[in-house]
Amino acid sequence: MVDKMGADPKRLEFGWFLPTAGDTTAYGLPSAQVPPSLELFDRIVGAAEAAGFEYMLVPVQTACWEAWISSAMMVARSKSMRMLVAARPSYINPVLLAKMITAFDQLSGGRICINLIAGQSEAENASEGIKWGKEERYEIMDEEVSILKALWTTKGPVNFDGKFYQLKGAQIRPYPLQQPHPRFYLGGGSKQAWEISAKHSDVHLFWGDTYERIRANMAEIKSMAARHGRENEIGFGMRLQVVCRETEKEAWDFAHGLVEHASEAQKAFVKERFATSEANRRVRELAAIGETIEPHLWTGITQVRPGAGIAIVGDPEQCADTLQKFIDLGCHSFCLSGYLHDEEAERFGKWIMPILRERNPGRMAA
DSSP: OEEOTTOOTTSOEEEEEOOTTOEESSTTOGGGEEOOOHHHHHHHHHHHHHHTOOEEEOOOSTTSOOHHHHHHHHHHTSSSOEEEEEEOTTTSOHHHHHHHHHHHHHHHTSOEEEEEOOOSOHHHHHHTTOOOOHHHHHHHHHHHHHHHHHHHHOSSOEEEEOSSOEEEEEOOSSOOSEESOOOEEEOOOSHHHHHHHHHHOSEEEEESOOHHHHHHHHHHHHHHHHTTTOTTTOEEEEEEEEEEOSSHHHHHHHHHHHHTTOOHHHHHHHHHHTTTOHHHHHHHHHHHHOSEEETTEEOGGGGTSSSOOOEEEEOHHHHHHHHHHHHHHTOOEEEEEOSSHHHHHHHIIIIIHHHHHHHSTTSSOO
């Protein structure tokens, strides 16, 4: 048995992103694309591990390689990296999912955490045969997480009588290695997502936003968690892009080059395909404000990429300063990405990690 990893909300943790749809230095420019491959994944996971990142976010959109198989491969090919892999409502029977997660947990030595995702795109859900609407998917998610936790913490048969699932005498083997169970992360922007996070999550991950909005959202979710007796259990984090270069000018030059080749058709696809997501709606709202929403917080990537497109842009000190502002607000988990993903991870480990470690003594992994 091991204790649940990172249970102290004051300890800072840093995660990186595994781009299983491929990498790029310029959206819309064919010559800049790096196709997905085992070699690419090895390079990125190895660079992130060497840089001091502790977990790897593995995506699940249609364009991405299958997340569970990719995660299992990469946890076996790395030394310490945890995999943050998605549990999507109604995709996998919850009893089977409970067994998958605990088998992964035991075989990897406790190197798995769970990302709760209801889905950003109604069109994508329909294309994959998911018949439930957004509100129902969150209801299903609530039942599934309740079942997972019951199966992991109950010694003996589990009965469950819900709207979507009914179990009679369910049991699993093995039980989790992490105690009481692997950690749950959730990054939704709707009030329904916040309620699930308040009830179940160890970490609520915000996409980039203004400092004042993050402060207000943290207070609201914490008050929601208090109704479940979890105000001291839930933690908060940020899902952000990073563009760090030796000089601020180099960082901005790369940032603008990253999106300048994107076609209007690509921008329209991103806007329309993910229009029903509250988190994506907020990102578009922020982009309408202008190129930056705070100093060094750039909206440019939101035009060409769905999801968490707000980026920290600057030199190492400026990037560290921006992250420190979120730390000072009370965020302790940072799920980051950048281009190219192996090279940006190396820069972050070399330039930004040391600054943050010096400013936050005793709060970061050695």
